[in-house]
Amino acid sequence: MDAPEQTDEPSLEGDYEPETVESRWQQRWVDEDVYAYESDPERDPNTVYAIDTPPPTVSGSLHMGHLYGHTLQDFAARFQRMHDGAVLFPFGYDDNGIASERLTEKELDIRHQDYERREFQQLCREVCQEYEAEFTEKMQGLGCSIDWNNTYKTIEPRVQRISQLSFLDLYEKGREYRKKAPAIWCPDCETAISQVEMEDDERGSHFNDIAFELVGDDTPRDEFVISTTRPELIPACVSVFVHPDDEANQDLVGETARIPIFGHEVPIIADERVDMEKGSGIVMCCTFGDQKDIEWYQAHDLPLRVAIDESATMTDLAGDYEGLSTEDAREAIVEDLDAEGYLRDRWEISHTVQVHERCETPVEFRVSKQWYVEMLDHKDEYLEAGREMDWYPEKMFTRYKHWIEGLEWDWLISRQRDSGIPFPVWYCGDCDHEIVAAKEDLPVDPLSDDPPVDSCPECGGDEFVPEDDVFDTWATSSLTPLINAGWDWDADAETFRMEKPELYPFDLRPQGHDIISFWLFHTVVKCYEHTGEVPFDATMINGHVLDENREKMSKSKGNIVAPDEVLADYPVDAVRFWAASAAVGDDFPYQEKDLRAGEKLLRKLWNASKLVDTLAPRDPEKPDELEAIDRWLLAELDDAIEELTAQLEDYEFAKARDRLRTFFWNTFCDDYLEIAKGREDNPSTQYALRTAHRTFLELWAPFLPHATEEIWQAVYTDDGADLEDSSIHTRDWPTPQGYEADLEAGETAMEVISALRRYKSENQLPLNADLESVSVYGPIEGFEGAIRNVMHVQELTVLEDEPEVTTEIASIDLDYSTLGPKFGSKVGDIDAGIESGDYELDRDAGVLRVAGEELAADLFEVEYERTYSGEGEMIETESAVVILE
RNA sequence: GGGCUCGUGGUCUAGCUGGUCAUGACGCGGCCCUUACAAGGCCGAGGUCGGUGGUUCGAACCCGCCCGAGCCCA
Secondary structure (H helix, E strand, O other): OOOOOOOOOOOOOOOOOHHHHHHHHHHHHHHOOOOOOOOOOOOOHHHOEEEOOOOOEOOOOOOHHHHHHHHHHHHHHHHHHHHHOOEEOOEEEEOOOHHHHHHHHHHHOOOHHHOOHHHHHHHHHHHHHHHHHHHHHHHHOOOOOOOOOOEEEOOOHHHHHHHHHHHHHHHHOOOEEEEEEEEEEEOOOOEEEOHHHEEEEEEEEEEEEEEEEEOOOOOOOOEEEEEEOOHHHHHHEEEEEEOOOOHHHHHHOOOEEEOOOOOOEEEEEEOOOOOOOOOOOEEEEEOOOOHHHHHHHHHOOOOOOOOEOOOOEEOHHHHHHOOOEHHHHHHHHHHHHHHOOOEEEEEEEEEEEEEEOOOOOEOEEEEEEEEEEOOHHHHHHHHHHHHHOEEEOHHHHHHHHHHHHOOOOOEEOEEOOOOOOEOOEEEEOOOOOEEEOOHHHOOOOOOOOOOOOOOOOOOOOOOEEEOOOEEOHHHHHOOHHHHHOOEEEEOOOOEEEEOOHHHOOEEEEEEEHHHHHHHHHHHHHHHHHHHOOOOEEEEEEEOOEEOOOOOEOOOOOOOOOOHHHHHHHOOHHHHHHHHOOOOOOOOEEOOHHHHHHHHHHHHHHHHHHHHHHHHOOOOOOOOOOOOHHHHHHHHHHHHHHHHHHHHHHOOOHHHHHHHHHHHHHHHHHHHHHHHHHHHOOOHHHHHHHHHHHHHHHHHHOOOOHHHHHHHHHHHHOOOOOOHHHHOHHHOOOOOOOOOOOOHHHHHHHHHHHHHHHHHHHHOOOOOOOOEEEEEEEOOOOOOHHHHHHHHOEEEEEEOOOOOOEEEEEEEEEEOHHHHHHHHHHHHHHHHHHHHHOOEEEEOOOOEEEEOOEEEOHHHEEEEEEEEEOOOOEEEEOOOOEEEEO
């Protein structure tokens, strides 16, 4: 076999070679800025389509989720670019955070603690650059129409400035506060973390039954037993709870208990949050064992007893156990309880504990000073904002709704970490007064920079303590629309303004369904508070890519499919065709056979293009009058354009894909092209062929950008034309041209053709075998030539009258949709009457009498069975009768 | 434990504002080299629409319960 020839120029020669074609176009699209967005603040926002893209963590590898998510966005971007003009499809790199911190330490063999934060961040930026470049290359290999001139990195100073501006704005609006409150805490990382960063893990442990004595003389009993997995928390015990319906233990309510070993006394309180099924039904409440302890602490105004410090070491409250780790203290306390007779039982269990997802350390709940964004008082507004957006699919709105309705805590935004974007805040060393940075100074790092004042405006003190916390990563990720629109503080005008106001609100927020409650929700909160506007017109929720067996891909299962491997075997366009197969929002499996279907389509498109090229000149004259068959094709094409446009506007990519494939493959290739082969010198057909072919390329362009570009450039552009103008992707989306045709006749003709094909197939005749004489009874006016030609019919007769047949009633079809409401429960009797033949058909009156009722003509249809008694063989189709002799 | 979503031939799916032969693709079997494409074309087989109870003249579709899967939150 010959080596495939390197094709540097687009051409229709030979077979389609995606491996050379696809990379060539990817390169040229980027090099020649085909997808560049030019901002014009004066532009009408309605003519700009802007996508707020998700910023992937670039130090990680590209996975199928990236590929799928961006491909969906690209369908929308490419369609909108053709349909409605300017499109912004930006790209964001998320490398602000612990992942890049670790990466930098590893890469440079350093510890971040040895550097000033600002210096270390500079090192991070340098290290991340390589990863960004690599990620960019991989993304460009997906063929998405991203504008690579419009990118942002969450680690860059511009983004730091916006993040800090956001903090200042919310602070000034009174939407943020610093408060001592319980927070989820990782004792290994020594930071507060959010709920999102926790995960469940199954761990071995022990249940310990511990006896508590009652205090006082006249007590209902001497002692009771509680069960706990965390005996080291008994020095932190602040109360004991009993369920109000727990009759067996009701006598304890109102009494006072003494804590063994430590001796302090706590009240016994009734509360319905007690789980009566667990252990003795009596539970201790500590500072803090779990989230329920926090609820109780808040609900019953309990005191704090902090026995565990930020590094999971016992405090002085733990008396003799001070300085021990929680684990050592647990063992020591159990031993001592046992020695003193308080330990009544102990057995091994396995249970779920909540651990920090990053280091797998079990979390603690600690009281510390943290920054919060107030949210609970604006829940209604955020819900309303969600309602104002269009949701694709609509059903996903309920997730957002339930999330907001279930919110119980304000948003904790401070993290005790080294890497990240610092809070632009200092505190007065004397009075703890909060001093925030001046907007024009941002970005600042309080660890390196001085506060904007010389003395505390509150007490006059001149010592300042820098805040060393950094923002939660979502505090920055939730600003992507503002980053993309260039939101900033205008010091002269003393107001916030956007560099590209025409983009905001954005047209589309794409989202995985798993992070609706984080990314989308937090973005709505932030942008709404800053601008008073809902940041998105619409949100498109994408599902997850599962493995061949419909299971979630995960490293531990080892069932991950890497995009690199897929793209090594299949053309990008075939992968895109697969990506378009699922309804937006549904999870769907990776299936290799679907990729083969895409490959077949590319081959079909290529081969059909070659055929069209041999049948018609590239730019034929438009004839004054089109013939019926050609007008029919173009009228059908008009219908397809109309439907596809509506589907793509509604993000119904799967429907659009199937509609277009069916029309292209079955109607155009199987029906029309076969007919056109016999009409190659006909100017009407030549014109229709070219019009349809150009239109098909345009309609396919959002789905199959590489193949359509290759064919378009090979056939319809002049050499050396500027790609920005000549690319198929910058053309106008097709609109219906108003072709009128006898669609019924076209449809009937196609039925006749397929009936003849079936006849040949069933009689094992070649499809190009001659048929001597064929008669047709049915509306095929204008299509006689086409039928004769494509089916090789020597003599075609159109019958004026129905052929000689003896007819017999085969069945009577009822129109149940009107019959049902009209006759209700009589329908059963009517059915039975027809079934048994017990009815009377009055042809003169046009009515059917059955079961004592009279049905008008519009309620039923009589189907006849025809028996042909003439010469030859009769074939019936939906709307025609065909006779072969 | 709570909420949301999903369950349709061997596989992936359409249909789900109720109307009676349930759509298409892949796979499978048979036939056909026809003025692009045999990696094509034509024909065919294959379904208790997860189970169950109900509403209705009529349920894949609406409602209840159960089973299974996924996501989110406890």
